[in-house]
Amino acid sequence: MAKQPPTNADLADLLAQEAEGQSRILGRAYRRAARSAFLWPETVADILARRGSLLELHGVGPFIARKLTDWVNKPPPLRAQLPPIQRDFLTMADARALLAKKTDWTKRLRGDLQMHTVWSDGSGTVAEMAEAALERAYEYIAITDHSKGLKIAGGINEAQVRQQGREIERANKAIAKKGGGLTVLRSLEMNLNPRGEGDMAAADLSALDIVLGSFHSALRVKDDQTKRYVAALRNPSIQILGHPRGRIYNYRLGLKADWPRVFAEAAKLDKAVEVDCYPDRQDLNLSLLKIARREGVRISLGTDAHHPWQLEFITLGLAAALKAKIPAERIINFLPLGELKMWVASLRQRSNKRKTSES
Ligand SMILES: [Zn+2]
Numbered sequence: 235m236a237k238q239p240p241t242n243a244d245l246a247d248l249l250a251q252e253a254e255g256q257s258r259i260l261g262r263a264y265r266r267a268a269r270s271a272f273l274w275p276e277t278v279a280d281i282l283a284r285r286g287s288l289l290e291l292h293g294v295g296p297f298i299a300r301k302l303t304d305w306v307n308k309p310p311p312l313r314a315q316l317p318p319i320q321r322d323f324l325t326m327a328d329a330r331a332l333l334a335k336k337t338d339w340t341k342r343l344r345g346d347l348q349m350h351t352v353w354s355d356g357s358g359t360v361a362e363m364a365e366a367a368l369e370r371a372y373e374y375i376a377i378t379d380h381s382k383g384l385k386i387a388g389g390i391n392e393a394q395v396r397q398q399g400r401e402i403e404r405a406n407k408a409i410a411k412k413g414g415g416l417t418v419l420r421s422l423e424m425n426l427n428p429r430g431e432g433d434m435a436a437a438d439l440s441a442l443d444i445v446l447g448s449f450h451s452a453l454r455v456k457d458d459q460t461k462r463y464v465a466a467l468r469n470p471s472i473q474i475l476g477h478p479r480g481r482i483y484n485y486r487l488g489l490k491a492d493w494p495r496v497f498a499e500a501a502k503l504d505k506a507v508e509v510d511c512y513p514d515r516q517d518l519n520l521s522l523l524k525i526a527r528r529e530g531v532r533i534s535l536g537t538d539a540h541h542p543w544q545l546e547f548i549t550l551g552l553a554a555a556l557k558a559k560i561p562a563e564r565i566i567n568f569l570p571l572g573e574l575k576m577w578v579a580s581l582r583q584r585s586n587k588r589k590t591s592e593s
Contacts, residue, residue: 237309239279242325244312246271248305249298250320250484251313267293269483272513273547277327279306319487322519329553339556342568345374346548348423348446348476348510348536353398354379355387358542360398360405360418366542368409368416374571376421377402378446378476378536383425383433387450392438395422399441417571419443423476428452430465432472439471444578446508446536448476449489459489463496467505470585473578474534474566475500477510477517485514493522497529504581506532506566511551512544523558533560535567 240248246268253264270293281288288299333340349363350356358366360377367375379398380389390398402418409416420442424432426449432439439445447466466475478496481488500507507526510517515538518526526533535551537544555565562568566577 239277239306240309240312241279242271242274242277242327243323245278245302245305246323246325246483247313247316247320248310249301252301263293263295263298265484267298269293269514271325272323272483272516272550273326275326275330277325278302280327282306319481320484322521323483323513323516324520324550324553324557326513326549329549332553332556333549336556339562340552342562342565343372343535343548343552344570345372345376345567346537346539346545347376347421347444347474347534347567348378348508349375349539349545350379350387350423351377353377353388353390353394354384356540360401361408362542363539363545364405364409364416364418366545367418368414370545372416374417374419374574376419376444376446376536378421378423381422381424381432381434383427384450389425389433390422392435395420395434395438395442421445423448424472425450426466426469426472428459428462430462430467430469432469434471436471440582443575444474445472446474446476446534447472449480453480453486453489455489458491460492460495462489463491464499467496467500467503470582470589472505473581474506474508474536476508476536477512477515477538478507479517479519479522481515481517481519483514483516488517493525494529497526497531501529501531504532504577504584506534508534508536509551509554510536510538511547511549511554512538513547513550516550516554518554520554520558523554523560527558527560527564530564533565535565 249264249268253261274291288294380387382389382391399420421444423446426447479488537547
């Protein structure tokens, strides 16, 4: 019997293994290609079968293209089990194939709730991200640049957030003038410290349409982090907890927690947990999404796009949510804009009430 050709996920693992023991430059190229395998739109086997070029794939040069071709033509043995740091990642090729059969699911999507611009570490302007969102016929997008505490990613301060707000207002006016149906939301990916505290003034945060909070530090600690998640969820300024685990394919495993408890707390507070759809993050991943579904928590989908073309990463989040059987009404990106805003308003009202009852 002929051996099945390796899938893109198999090829990612072969590339990751090949990186070991190589020179620094070659090792980096293999690792980059391994991560990129999750965003290739078609399987390498299919591309070769139709005599297409692998050089069009992200992260693939002539040397790696030759390796991939050899592996497809003469499949090497695969590891029985992937190391945890590489487990539970969907490939774009599989996600696309799955969603092609479920077009009504994709049609429910109204927007993308995490993306970066030139204001922090993205490469597109607000107008360019909006243009890409209009092409996808979105109803809304949230511009979530990094906040000032994350210096390495060009985080912005309160004054810059206000300045960006004026730019977003101008972008919205220009879109409306052309008859476009898109609203650009003012947002922020606020940096949270391991105590769940943010780095921005509360008054500036409440002026935004929606606020995401994410951890970017102490992501390699090994002990249980339930406490930090509960504290973050209780932070009155945030509505969505971004890339909860902090994992990255073949680089960082991410944090440990009592996930049923974390999601139950989020559900109790009516806050959302994110699927960061970036191919090498996919955080939350499928197995945690299944726990999230059982706890009834709201889910937010965000591409974490740093370039306009990366809005297509949403496919990975849509596929993961579908596979995990998340009910459509739990996905906040499926809400019409008015309802999304009402949800944010209700959370803010709740936290205000709590403040007055405590004082
Ligand atoms: Zn982040």
